[in-house]
Amino acid sequence: MDEDIFDKKKQHRERHAGRKAEKKKGKNEHQQDLTAQQRNPKAFAINSVKKAQRQFHRAQDLKTKKQHIPLVDRTPVEPPPIVVAIVGPPKVGKSTLLRCLIKNFTRQNLSEINGPVTIVCGKKRRVTFIECNNDINSMIDIAKVADLCLLLVDASFGFEMEVFEFLNICQVHGFPRIMGVLTHLDYFKDNKQLKKRKKLLKHRFWTEVYQGAKLFYLSGMVHGEYQRTEVKNLGRFISVMKFRPLQWRTTHPYVFVDRLEDITPPQDLHLDQKCDRTVCFYGFVRGVNFKNHCGVHIPGCGDLRVRDMAFLPDPCPLPEKLKKRSLVDKEKLIYAPMSGVGGIVYDKDAVYIDLGGSHSHKDQKLDKGEDENEMVTSMGDLQAGVDEKIAQSQVQIFTDSAPITSVDAESFKLPSVNVVVDSTGRQRRKAVFSTADEQVMIDEEEEDDSEDLDEEDLDETEAEDSKNTASMVQNESLIFDESEEEDERRSIKKAVRKSDKKISPTKKLRSKLADVLDENESEVEENFDSDAEYDLRDVSDRDDDGSEEEPMRKKAKVVSRRTVQTGNDELRKKLKEVIESVESKLGNQVKKKNRKVSANGLEDLENSVGEYDSDIMTGKLDKEDDESDEEEELSADEEKASDEEEEASDEEEEESGLQWKTNIAQKAAEAFYERQAVGANLRKLIYGSTEQTRNETQGEEEEEIGGLFKIASRATLKANLVTMDEFDCTKWSNAPIQDFTAESVLESVRDCFVTGNWKESENAEELLRMDDDSDFDMEGDFEDLETGEIHKVSDKDQKAISDQEDSDPINKKTSTGPVDEEAERQKLIEKKMKLKERFDAEYDETEGGGQKSFYEELKQEVDAQANMNKSEFEGLDDEIRVQYEGFRPGMYVRIEISHVPCELVSNFDPTYPLIVGALLPGEENIGYVQVRLKKHRWHKRILKTRDPLTVSMGWRRFQTLPLYSIQDHNMRNRSLKYTPEHLHCMATFWGPITPQGTGMLAIQSMNSSEPGFRISATGSVVDQDKSTQIMKKLKLVGTPFKIYRKTAFIEGMFSSSLEVAKFEGASIKTVSGIRGQIKKAVRKPEGSFRATFEDKIVLSDIVFVRTWFRVDVPRFYTAVTSLLLPASEKNKWQGVKTVGQLKRERSVRAEVNTDHLYLPVLREEKVFAPLVVPRSLQRQLPYDYKPKAEVAAPLPGSKRDIEGKRVAVVLEPKERKVLGLMKILKTRYTERQDKLHKEAVQRIKEHRKKVEASEEQKLKRQRELKQKVSRVLSKMEAKKERDFGKIRKKKR
């Protein structure tokens, strides 16, 4: 207890007042939240300018790295099916996979798969599957069109060369998406080994494609199929795959053909089985818009031109409703015409219902036994609809007249069903479209006269039977052929007649119309009557012929009348409408109806009737009745605006209208422009009339046919000539000019100037006024720029303001909430302003402070362009639309091409991909193409210049002779003999002109039996030209024959003085490096010249001149026609062989120039002549240096000679003993002798010493003696001297 008391401490009591409290308060005062930058500004300050610059630079770099050049998005609204190619070496499971995939998508089992199979595999996805066979030609073609490649690899075997070849092909042609599929995994029993294998293959695959490329594993087969879950997974991947646009394919339209039909007229075939064919190709347009009549290339066949194109209903459409989550079985369509599934086949004018698996394309093997029935059988084998053939069929009346076709007469057809039972009893229901041209002219009264042109012309084709019928038919066809014009006239006339009855148009109009139609009226009338006759006759004829035909063809043919009739009814209705519209003079209506008509395929009707109608209409539409007639005339002519204009004014002058004469020119001008302004006319004015002129140019033939009926009069011909040679001048010189000095005329352009009235939306005054108005009642309003909504503050009586979400301006205006408080309103306004501010800030930030960056602007521009491309022609009818933009990708089209080599059809094999690739303008030409090329590193040998090479470039595959070169620093292209080993070089060849940057691939031999990597080089196009500048170094060698100081005459370099003249002034050089110049040719010897050098040269010098010589690139180009070969030889296309190949084949060896051989270098030892020192010199030399006399050979028999010839002697033992003893003795003897000798020497020495000593003594004594004597002598002398001196002294 006590402890408790002690422990309890006094509680702290906070100060609430006083100094301390204030201090504390000051400490805890709320500080504003600061950002890190605010708190610690130093940390964010720029300390180093360099660093800051780098940082900024890096940030910008990263930003720009993310940007790509924006491209216009040209993907169509409804894209064509994606092409999925299944590629791989043989026996790897391609067909099985294809079958499994098809089964997975469609729940159908295809017994036989030939060619592409199109499948609807999702709500928005269609897929065309194609199996690529093991032919490098196929692989190349497939790589050009496939969107996705499933690359099958036999895991038990590993990668095969084909896989790598294919990958390289893909790389060159734009790399489609590639998924690897490993098969044969059940081969591995050991799990660990399997894992290892998978990993190995995966990594190799990744290095080839890209890191993380998708690789599928198909682990094994169950009942001959891959496991369902795995296939399903693969299918799912295929159906969600996304693709990026490839350069070549976004510029070139193409069709991956899934069906073709030969529609050559059977007569032609009959005459010549190998005649050029007319073939229809069917498929989806891919890439970009396909223009009609453009040049195309069929890889494996050659360059061709599209004769005609038409779009057909989609044979494999996507489901229309997209409500359900997945496809119903009914919607899982499959379309594989060459495999014989897909049920209904739509053609331009016929629907074929396929009941069996054999649709067409049987080999045309005729049994010899069936010869008598050849025609019949060939008819059975026909691949085109009879009607088509009729359309193509021609009849020639006279030998030199042009053949007549019935195509001209045909215009549109409505289907009727033709049940055909063939000999086997199989029923084929064929929908045949009847022609309608006649029906146009059939009057309402003549109901029964509906006849079938088809049938008639069919008669025509078989008309040889009876001359009678033939001639009749010919007549008839002539009449029909006399063409639409007349039909048109007829219909117009009828229209006019009608209108005559019901209302009476102005007489002038009628007379003008009559003028227009007049010329052949009587003829027309006749024809009309005779037509009716023929019609009647023909119906009966047709029936007869029909019955005749039946046994002949062994086919039952029933024409259901009803459909034909209904067709007639419809037609009649249309016609009525047209006539009515003429009556009611409402041009627009007519146009609309015409459009309806054309929507039903009645194009010709539109063209003919519509044209004349509109002519009439323009007349009608004119305000002034008086003017209407000339207007009509003008519009009827519709061709030469200016000439008409003059005419018009002339006529006007002639007429005596007084009011309008005042302003003739102006009115004429206005009328002229107005005429142009009528929209529909404008198109016809430009394009419509050309069709007429075109017909006219073709007219010559028609004239000839019509030898009987002369159509073109002399006058029109002359008029033609005038227009033909019209003056070529851009200036619109003959246009009428109004006189703008008149105030009234000037008024008409007043608002073209800034000084005139502006549009309301642009008028500043107006805008200001509007602004004021809005300001007045919309205070505090703002526009949300992002959503485009206008946020308004309601008026004072509209107090409530709805929230941001329901900011619809209409709501705004109407919403009248309860009037609450001013404060609430203020608050809301504040809130909105804040939001606006925030938005503005954001907006500014994203747009770079109001200024858009260049990139953003570019992107917007491109987007706008893409939108415009999509929306521009959206509402138009497809018929018209294709004329403007060509056939959109995704459309199913039929391309008719004539002059196709017959082998393409006769040797057709659906397993080979057939592509129709369109060529852009200019790409059909041939020139010298320069590519930057590198030999493939896996290809074993380097490539030799001028050796034939098969190149795949653009759509084409062709063989050519490239010339390799490399660019020197002075931009000279120096020719090379071989490609460098690991270096790019240029290759120039004669080939098709292809856009720069297109990839190319070169193959030397396509033979798959050759081991090794077949792709020999890859590259891309750099340049193209019509001439080349590839140079080769050339050294010309000559020798001097006369040398003066610095001048020399040189021969042997040139062969004529002309050549020398060409090289005058060229610099030359000797081998020793003395430089010089060619001066002038000398007369003899021919080709020699005078040259000067910087120093004197010697006669033995070689002089050479370095020149460059232009090398010609051989002009050889031939397309690889692999598709034309028979099935068994398709992969054995053989082009030009290399010289090497030929030599090997024929075992021809080249003559070897031995100078060119490399032989081991043999160096002979140099033998020098003996040194001879002259005798006089010898004498002066010291002995050592004096040449010694040679030791002469020993004389025979001399001691040296004998010693030299000593022979080894083998001794007997006794002899040896003796010899030994003798040796010992001798040794002892010599020893003794030595000793004695030594002793003697010693003795002599000593003796000599003794002698010397005694001699010394002797000498000593003698010296002493001498000294004594001489001392005495000298003493005596001195004495004498002294004595003498004394004497002399004495004397003195």
Add this chain to the structure above:
Amino acid sequence: MSSSNIYQGSESFRVRLVLSILSGRPIRIVKIRTQDDNPGLHEYEAGFIRLLDKITNGTKVEVNETGTAIYFQPGLLVGGPIEHDCSCQRGIGYYLESVMQLAPFCKKPLKIVLRGVTNDQVDTSVDALKCVFFPILRRFVVDDEGLDMKINRRGAPPLGGGEVFFSCPVRKQLRPFQFLDPGLIKRIRGTAYAVQVSPAMANRMVESAKGLLLKVIPDVFITTDHRKGVGKKGSPGYGIVLIAETTKGAFLVAESSSNPINSGKPPSVPEDIGLEAANRLLQEIYRGGCVDSNCQSSTLLFMALYQKDVSKIMTGPLSPYTIKFLRTLRDFFGTQFKVETKQRSHEEEDLRTGCDKVILTCIGVGYTNLSKTVA
């Protein structure tokens, strides 16, 4: 290789040859003035072929003996520095128009000197081309560096003696073109020239032209260009070129020039010529559009020679030449223009802006310059 088009007569001779070069398709033209007193090709046409031969490489031309038929196999456009003496029968404009159409698609930037008649009554004068076609060309070639034109000397018919220098950069492809609103005319400029005549002539023309034009807009400025001492070669002549410029950068041009001497026509009065030019300009304004009637065809050509994208333009009524051009264009490239009359919106209804305008739309043919060398 590629099939050739066959044409008859000498009409749109230039267009056919130019399109032949651009599309690479050989053409054959037969029956050239067969019924004429002076049959066959004229000198200026032969000169035009020679000029094309200079610009291209590998062009083959075969003309028959009488000159009534030619076969033209086009080569690739090379460009580079070129000089050409044009025939004095036609103005330089005749040649320059076609040269300008080809210039952006050469291998090397074209630098061409043309000599002959700069201004005459028949052809679009070089001044007009410079004022009107240049802005359009500039829109197509993106970056106008190297795009230049100089009138070194003026020459009037019949002797000529004028000289024009034109240079143009090369492009791989052109830019898409949408030009729907020409705006309003904000000023009128012009040049009155007088060659070997009194400078008063130019002033007199200016006076009379201004007299009319000032009624509609105050901003009219016409320079006078008097050249003397051209040399003994030239002939005397004078004329006036008027240009209307709009707020959106569209240009309309009109011109008029004196009768050439020795032509048999009476000498022209400068006042008449000034007035005629003004009248023609107003007529051109009446027609309206974003391009001049002279340049319609060239503009449409460039529109067609683009990637497969939509180009759009508003013009005045199409001139007969343009109509023929469109037909020829379809023959070569298969391009059809969507032609529609511009519907006036209700706010424009009571504006006095001349005659109805035409909107032309086309999708390019996917043309790229095949002769340019890539690095």
